[in-house]
Amino acid sequence: VEQSDQQALTELLENLHAADIADLLEQVDAGDRARLIRLYDREFDGEILSELDESIREEVIETLNPLVLADAVREMESDDVVDLLEDLEVPQQEAILEALEDADRVAVEQSLSYPENSAGRLMQREVVMAPEHWNVGQAIDYMRNSEDLPDQFYHVVLVDPRLHPIGNVTLGRIMATKREVPLTELVEDTFQVIPADQDEEDVAYAFNQYHLISAPVTDGEGRLVGVITIDDAMIVQDEEHEEDILRLAGVGEESSLADRVIETTKRRFPWLAVNLVTAVLASLVIAQFEEIIAEFVALAVLMPIVASMGGNAGTQSLTVAVRAIATRDLTGSNVWRVIRREVLVGLVNGVIFAIVMGLVGLAWFGSPILGVVIAVAMVVNLVVAGLAGTVIPVLLEKAGIDPALASGAFVTTVTDVVGFFAFLGLAATVLL
Amino acid sequence: VEQSDQQALTELLENLHAADIADLLEQVDAGDRARLIRLYDREFDGEILSELDESIREEVIETLNPLVLADAVREMESDDVVDLLEDLEVPQQEAILEALEDADRVAVEQSLSYPENSAGRLMQREVVMAPEHWNVGQAIDYMRNSEDLPDQFYHVVLVDPRLHPIGNVTLGRIMATKREVPLTELVEDTFQVIPADQDEEDVAYAFNQYHLISAPVTDGEGRLVGVITIDDAMIVQDEEHEEDILRLAGVGEESSLADRVIETTKRRFPWLAVNLVTAVLASLVIAQFEEIIAEFVALAVLMPIVASMGGNAGTQSLTVAVRAIATRDLTGSNVWRVIRREVLVGLVNGVIFAIVMGLVGLAWFGSPILGVVIAVAMVVNLVVAGLAGTVIPVLLEKAGIDPALASGAFVTTVTDVVGFFAFLGLAATVLL
Numbered sequence: 001v002e003q004s005d006q007q008a009l010t011e012l013l014e015n016l017h018a019a020d021i022a023d024l025l026e027q028v029d030a031g032d033r034a035r036l037i038r039l040y041d042r043e044f045d046g047e048i049l050s051e052l053d054e055s056i057r058e059e060v061i062e063t064l065n066p067l068v069l070a071d072a073v074r075e076m077e078s079d080d081v082v083d084l085l086e087d088l089e090v091p092q093q094e095a096i097l098e099a100l101e102d103a104d105r106v107a108v109e110q111s112l113s114y115p116e117n118s119a120g121r122l123m124q125r126e127v128v129m130a131p132e133h134w135n136v137g138q139a140i141d142y143m144r145n146s147e148d149l150p151d152q153f154y155h156v157v158l159v160d161p162r163l164h165p166i167g168n169v170t171l172g173r174i175m176a177t178k179r180e181v182p183l184t185e186l187v188e189d190t191f192q193v194i195p196a197d198q199d200e201e202d203v204a205y206a207f208n209q210y211h212l213i214s215a216p217v218t219d220g221e222g223r224l225v226g227v228i229t230i231d232d233a234m235i236v237q238d239e240e241h242e243e244d245i246l247r248l249a250g251v252g253e254e255s256s257l258a259d260r261v262i263e264t265t266k267r268r269f270p271w272l273a274v275n276l277v278t279a280v281l282a283s284l285v286i287a288q289f290e291e292i293i294a295e296f297v298a299l300a301v302l303m304p305i306v307a308s309m310g311g312n313a314g315t316q317s318l319t320v321a322v323r324a325i326a327t328r329d330l331t332g333s334n335v336w337r338v339i340r341r342e343v344l345v346g347l348v349n350g351v352i353f354a355i356v357m358g359l360v361g362l363a364w365f366g367s368p369i370l371g372v373v374i375a376v377a378m379v380v381n382l383v384v385a386g387l388a389g390t391v392i393p394v395l396l397e398k399a400g401i402d403p404a405l406a407s408g409a410f411v412t413t414v415t416d417v418v419g420f421f422a423f424l425g426l427a428a429t430v431l432l
Numbered sequence: 433v434e435q436s437d438q439q440a441l442t443e444l445l446e447n448l449h450a451a452d453i454a455d456l457l458e459q460v461d462a463g464d465r466a467r468l469i470r471l472y473d474r475e476f477d478g479e480i481l482s483e484l485d486e487s488i489r490e491e492v493i494e495t496l497n498p499l500v501l502a503d504a505v506r507e508m509e510s511d512d513v514v515d516l517l518e519d520l521e522v523p524q525q526e527a528i529l530e531a532l533e534d535a536d537r538v539a540v541e542q543s544l545s546y547p548e549n550s551a552g553r554l555m556q557r558e559v560v561m562a563p564e565h566w567n568v569g570q571a572i573d574y575m576r577n578s579e580d581l582p583d584q585f586y587h588v589v590l591v592d593p594r595l596h597p598i599g600n601v602t603l604g605r606i607m608a609t610k611r612e613v614p615l616t617e618l619v620e621d622t623f624q625v626i627p628a629d630q631d632e633e634d635v636a637y638a639f640n641q642y643h644l645i646s647a648p649v650t651d652g653e654g655r656l657v658g659v660i661t662i663d664d665a666m667i668v669q670d671e672e673h674e675e676d677i678l679r680l681a682g683v684g685e686e687s688s689l690a691d692r693v694i695e696t697t698k699r700r701f702p703w704l705a706v707n708l709v710t711a712v713l714a715s716l717v718i719a720q721f722e723e724i725i726a727e728f729v730a731l732a733v734l735m736p737i738v739a740s741m742g743g744n745a746g747t748q749s750l751t752v753a754v755r756a757i758a759t760r761d762l763t764g765s766n767v768w769r770v771i772r773r774e775v776l777v778g779l780v781n782g783v784i785f786a787i788v789m790g791l792v793g794l795a796w797f798g799s800p801i802l803g804v805v806i807a808v809a810m811v812v813n814l815v816v817a818g819l820a821g822t823v824i825p826v827l828l829e830k831a832g833i834d835p836a837l838a839s840g841a842f843v844t845t846v847t848d849v850v851g852f853f854a855f856l857g858l859a860a861t862v863l864l
Contacts, residue, residue, distance in 0.1 A: 017622060019641045027766040140607075149608040152645070154586055171603040175572075176581040190449060208670060209451045211663050213584070231643050234666045238640060241673035242755065248677065249751030250744060261776045268748050272781055275744045276788065279737040286736070290729045297722045300732035304718070304848075305711040307736065312682060312707045316700050319681035323674065324689050334459045334689065344693045349704055356708065416736075 009039050022051035025060065037063045046072035050080045054087045055259050061092060070099030077151075078104060079124040079232070082111040086121065119203050120196035122236065123217040123226030126150035129157045130183060132166055137179030139169075154229065157216045158183055163223040165193055165216035193218055196225060200236045205328065207233035244326060247404040248319060250275070274409045282307065282416035289424040292432060298365045299427050302374055306423045309353060310381035310415030317342045317389025318407045325397050326404070339390045346386030350379035369430055377423035381415060388414040441471050454483035457492065458689070469495045478504035482512045486519045487691050493524060502531030509583075510536060511556045511664070514543040518553065551635050552628035554668065555649040555658030558582035561589045562615060564598055569611030571601075586661065589648045590615055595655040597625055597648035625650055628657060632668045637760065639665035676758060679836040680751060682707070706841045714739065714848035721856040724864060730797045731859050734806055738855045741785060742813035742847030749774045749821025750839045757829050758836070771822045778818030782811035801862055809855035813847060820846040 013021055025033055025048070037044070037060060044064060049072060052060060061069060073081060073096050081100070085093050085108065097105050107125050114120025128149060130139050139156055143149060155168040167187030177186060190210045194203055194217050206212060207230055217226040246252065250271030259267075286293070286303070293300050321338070324330035330338060358375035362368055392410045393403035445453055457465055457480070469476070469492060476496060481504060484492060493501060505513060505528050513532070517525050517540065529537050539557050546552025560581060562571050571588055575581060587600040599619030609618060622642045626635055626649050638644060639662055649658040682703030691699075718725070718735070725732050753770070756762035762770060790807035794800055824842045825835035 017642055019643075023761070026761065027763060029766075029769060143607040146608070149604060151604065152602060153604045154645075170584060171607065172581060172583065172585045175575040175603065176578070208666065210449055211451075213586075213663065230662050230666065231645065234640065234662065234669065237666065237670065238673075241670075241677075245673075245677055245680065245751060245755060249680070249747050251748045251751055259773075261773050261780065264773060265777045265780045268745070268777060269781060269784070271748070272741060272744055272785065275741060276737070276785060279740040280792065282740075283733050283737055286733045290733065293732050294726055294729045297726045297732075300725050300729075300735075301715050301718045301722065303732075304736055304739065304852075305708070305715055308711040308714075308848075309704060309707060312704055313700070315681050316683045316703070319677060319683055320689070323677060329455070329458065329689050331459060334461075337461060338689055341691075341693050341696060345697045345700060348693065348697045349701060352701070353704065353708060360712065416740075420736075 009036070013040060018045055018047035019051045021045075021048050022053075026053055026056060030059070033060070034063050044068050044072055046074075046076035046080070049073075049084055050076065055263075057084070058088060058092070061088070066095070069096070073099050074101065074104075077124060078107045078111065078126075079122065081108050082121055085112065086116060114196055117200045118196065119194045119198045119200060119217050119228060120226075122200055122203060122232050123196070123228045124150070125226045126153070127157055127216070127224060127227045128153050128155075129159050129163075129165075129224060130169075132158045132160055132184055133182070134158075135180055135182045136174055136177045136186070139174055139183055140179070152229065153214070153227075155188075155214050155227075156183070157224060157227065158187065159224055165218065165224045167191055168214070168216070170213075191215075193222075194228060196220075201240055203228060204233045204236040204240060208237060240326075244322070244404045247402065248322060248408060250408060271409070275412075278409060278413040278416065281413060282420055285417050285420045286424065289428055292424065292428045296370075296427065296431060298361075298367070298370060299424060302361060302370070303420055303423050305357065306374060306377045306381055307416050307419035309378060310385045310419040311412050313346060313349065313382045314385035314389040314411040314415045315408070317346075317386050318393055318403075318411050321390045321393040322403045322407060325393060330394070335390075335394055339387065342386035342390045343383055344386075346382040346384070347379065350382030353382070354378040370427075373426045373430055374423060377419065377426055380422045381419040384418045385411070385415050441468070445472060450477055450479035451483045453477075453480050454485075458485055458488060462491070465491070466495050476500050476504055478506075478508040478512070481505075481516055482508065487695075489516070490520060490524070493520070498527070501528070505531050506533070506536075509556060510539045510543065510558075511554065513540050514553055517544065518548065546628055549632045550628065551626045551630045551632060551649050551660060552658075554632055554635060554664050555628070555660045556582065557658045558585070559589055559648070559656060559659045560585050560587075561591050561595075561597075561656060562601075564590045564592055564616055565614070566590075567612055567614045568606055568609045568618070571606055571615055572611070584661065585646070585659075587620075587646050587659075588615070589656060589659065590619065591656055597650065597656045599623055600646070600648070602645075623647075625654075626660060628652075633672055635660060636665045636668040636672060640669060672758075676754070676836045679834065680754065680840060682840060703841075707844075710841060710845045710848065713845060714852055717849050717852045718856065721860055724856065724860045728802075728859065728863060730799070730802060731856060734793060734802070735852055735855050737789065738806060738809045738813055739848050739851035741810060742817045742851040743844050745778060745781065745814045746817035746821040746843040746847045747840070749778070749818050750825055750835075750843050753822045753825040754835045754839060757825060762826070767822075767826055771819065774818035774822045775815055776818075778814040778816070779811065782814030785814070786810040802859075805858045805862055806855060809851065809858055812854045813851040816850045817843070817847050 025036065028036065049057060085096060097108065100108065111121055130142065155170055156174065157165050158167040158169065159165055167184065168191050169183050169186045170188065173186045190212065192206050192210055192212060192215050194206065194215050196217050196219055212230060214227050214229045216224050217228055219225045252267040321330060354375035357378055358371035361374045362371035388411050393407045396403040396406050457468065460468065481489060517528060529540065532540065543553055562574065587602055588606065589597050590599040590601065591597050599616065600623050601615050601618045602620065605618045622644065624638050624642055624644060624647050626647050628649050628651055644662060646659050646661045648656050649660055651657045683700060753762060786807035789810055790803040793806045794803035820843050825839045828835040828838050
């Protein structure tokens with residue numbers, strides 16, 4: 001491929017799906033990428049752009065011949081163009097908007113007028129609607145005679161005279177039903193209307209919870225302005241999950257393996273900085289007990305175990321809590337029950353590991369007192385871990401802070417500080 | 433609601449979606465749940481069962497009046513019954529199978545003959561197919577005259593005479609096209625056939641990657657046996673994500689907030705046990721340096737900082753790697769580039785935090801040598817964290833072990849051991 005053999009390359013890529021070509025472009029390095037694009041230039045498809053990761057999309061757009069780019073964009077559907085444009089710098093945005101035909105440009109500009117990450121950005125504007133009083137025959141005749149049905153649609157949206165959506169009828173039901181049956185008799189049980197300014201996270205939740213296939217989107221006056229389909233919701237769900245996983249690990253919004261060293265370093269830095277503060281706090285606790293450590297060095301050997309077990313148990317609890325908050329399974333009605341459960345789980349595991357570590361401490365250093373100290377500290381820290389791991393995400397959520405982002409730092413601070421303090425404090429009391 | 437007022441309860445629940453009723457049942461405690469179910473008995477809907485979490489589904493099934501249960505199950509679609517049955521104990525399974533009509537029972541039993549988590553379990557058996565030589569008019573007439581079209585379908589699957597699927601035509605395109613056009617001219621560009629024994633994780637990947645709406649499922653001879661729709665793929669994707677997040681946090685397969693203390697404790701125990709071994713290993717490293725710690729207690733105060741920073745940086749790298757492996761963005765072609773990047777990121781962040789901690793160490797304990805020691809150990813550990821955080825998940829994947837499950841333990845062992853060893857070893861060399 002790297003022999004600049006344009007013919008062979010074009011043939012090779014021809015059989016690949018746009019998503020796979022995009023993956024290929026993401027996985028080669030920047031030099032190969034530029035060469036690949038220049039070779040493949042004439043065949044370049046708008047869909048490949050949609051599939052590319054943000055971080056290298058800009059790079060690809062800059063490499064592309066502007067004429068090819070304009071062609072590629074003109075072939076795309078309006079919601080894909082919106083998705084493409086919203087991550088670009090203003091000059092690139094304008095160049096692409098100019099390449100569009102007038103009607104498309106207006107549609108794209110209107111979508112861009114909705115807030116970022118809102119339903120209005122996700123929706124496609126092409127909707128098939130029918131007045132509520134129509135019957136199946138009228139709907140079929142209308143669709144059969146219509147010139148510009150969208151490529152993909154699954155429902156006919158019933159609207160009242162003021163264009164308010166009142167029900168969804170699937171194409172399948174229309175196909176299966178006699179001509180004289182009114183459409184209102186065929187509407188689906190589950191029908192959700194989505195306001196254009198709703199957050200896309202809530203949109204994905206509604207699709208997942210109610211197993212929607214498509215849902216009408218309405219403007220501020222409740223009029224139908226577009227439709228969101230399940231494939232868009234699936235992409236949002238995927239992004240939200242990705243974001244949660246990365247935030248829980250303190251990686252920030254990092255979007256791609258293709259990011260460069262300097263960007264990646266910048267994104268990971270803040271979490272490490274927070275962790276440094278946390279770690280120094282824990283060290284300040286240790287520093288209070290310098291004397292006893294100097295006397296009984298075994299304490300220095302054993303103390304990281306208590307902190308580490310607490311940190312892990314806390315991470316378990318907080319992950320469960322963060323997920324349950326995201327899926328809306330953790331609510332006011334069961335929060336106390338969940339807290340009680342986590343504390344009890346911490347207590348049971350705490351007692352088990354206390355016995356194990358007590359025996360290890362005894363066997364290793366031959367000191368029953370040391371065994372008792374580490375056992376008690378273990379129980380205390382695992383109980384605190386269960387408590388903090390649940391209460392902290394819930395409180396952060398109440399305060400309007402994303403619990404996936406911030407819980408980790410708080411919980412490990414608590415388990416480190418409590419772990420060292422319980423272990424060393426107890427040791428100081430008993431041993432001195 | 434708890435005043436046993438059946439009338440009021442039924443009215444209240446009537447307007448709720450089955451998924452919301454299921455959520456409600458999950459969030460109340462076991463006693464309220466049983467009372468609720470007995471009150472709501474007569475109206476109980478099969479869909480509510482599908483929406484319930486596995487862990488309390490069995491409990492609900494046991495509480496339900498067997499007659500109500502049989503009614504509820506008879507209303508469900510075949511793939512939902514399969515989903516319900518596969519998690520139940522054998523006697524419960526048989527009771528439900530007996531309640532089904534003969535044809536449905538055979539269909540369900542056939543689906544259950546496919547391996548767990550395979551495409552065969554996911555698919556619905558109701559497919560609308562058409563011979564490849566038909567035109568739009570024939571397809572419309574066939575559908576209009578058919579008695580038993582499925583409730584939800586989006587595509588007509590074209591098949592050759594041996595029932596091998598050869599293309600998908602959307603209902604929308606059929607609606608929009610003249611009667612005399614052959615269906616083969618309308619097939620979608622993207623067409624994926626899914627073998628019935630394919631793992632559901634790969635199915636979800638295909639839907640996500642190629643933006644499929646539905647895909648035909650074939651048996652061992654390549655014959656069409658069913659169809660999987662995007663809503664099922666979305667549920668699988670959601671479960672896979674959930675599993676990844678929970679495994680990364682060492683929570684195991686824990687499925688629900690409704691799990692009891694004892695189950696939860698059992699599920700979390702193994703990871704904590706692994707962590708204990710890890711922590712003890714790290715302590716063994718510390719124990720090698722007891723003498724120098726007894727002499728310079730500042731080392732005991734500062735050593736957790738190096739280990740903690742390494743653990744966090746390692747978690748960042750491994751999370752990115754585990755995600756990239758799951759989304760198939762990390763492959764043989766870019767693994768070296770990603771490793772290089774992670775190591776460089778570790779180096780850059782390492783140098784920054786080395787300077788910060790060097791100064792903190794100097795200021796706190798007034799010892800320039802201590803500052804240099806912690807600085808060097810920090811750089812070493814963050815570079816190792818980046819390396820281990822990428823290499824370990826990749827090797828685990830190659831060895832056929834789920835990297836989400838096992839990477840954490842290995843990586844933190846490496847960063848703990850290297851962190852303590854680098855810091856204390858260097859201190860011993862320089863200070864003694």
